[in-house]
Amino acid sequence: MTEKEKYIGVFDSGIGGLTVVKSIVETMPNENIIYFGDTAHVPYGTRSKEQITEYVLSDVKFLSRFNIKAIVIACNTADSAARDTVEKNYSDIPVYGVVAPAAKKAAKLTKNKKIGVIATNATVNSGAYEKTIHSFDSDAQVISLACPLLVPLVEEGRFKKGDQVIEEVLREYLTPLKDQGIDTLVLGCTHYPLLYDIITEIMGNGVTVISSSVAAAEELKKGLGERNLLSNSKISERKYFVSDNAEDFEKHALIFMGNALGGTVEQVDIEE
Known part of the structure; x- marks a missing residue:
């Protein structure tokens, strides 16, 4: 080999x-x-x-x-x-x-320097995304949110558009981030790309959604x-x-x- x-x-x-x-x-x-x-x-x-x-x-x-x-x-x-x-x-x-590539991409793509991150409790508590994003852009405002319900729901197969449970949970999580005017959202968990379509629909055209997996x-x-x-x-x-x-x-x-x-x-x- x-x-x-x-x-x-x-x-x-x-x-x-x-x-x-x-x-x-x-x-x-x-x-x-x-x-x-x-x-x-x-x-x-x-x-x-x-x-x-x-x-x-x-x-x-x-x-x-x-x-x-x-x-x-x-x-x-x-x-x-x-x-x-x-x-x-x-x-x-x-x-x-997965953290550094997504953080780098977010820092590069944001226009208003307001970046949201959704992830597990451990990832949010570690502060890894804030620290890494700030290493690329010290002026960026990073708003991190732990979303503990998403992984179990995805693993139960609840990630398709039209599933009222996952859509309602995502709205609850994402609305505060949307209200704070972020223009870039990092999916800081490798389960979350399966929710990409629902998330982009909720966040609207003005928000760039970054998959840490991609x-x-x-x-x-x-x-x-x-x-x-x-x-x-x-x-x-x-x-x-x-x-x-x-x-x-x-x-x-x-x-x-x-x-x-x-x-x-x-x-x-x-x-x-």
């Missing part, structure tokens, strides 16, 4: 990171991908920074067993809590996240290109691993990928 043909290792607390995989496949169809979903410990969003960091290091340790050329933290919560620790422990492998894939492509690591292979391979309930993962995963997974799903004990 050449350097270019090595796997991109992607992980998340569960299935949300599959929106990142979907964006990677759409942006770089020739890449080999290993995905790990820590479904035994989902969700990360309600846990302490210390606990999240412990899980993340186990996730990356598992991925590092494979021939990987990059690590993608496909979870805003994990990226916010443990990115620095991963980079410190795996300095020989480039690490990509931004992450764009940044990954740029980074691999700069390192001359983009695969030009005609055949690509995808493998999916989970720490619990592979059957349930596979069923839900089709929602996130929007089509066939394009690879096998296997349950593993990463502590072994």
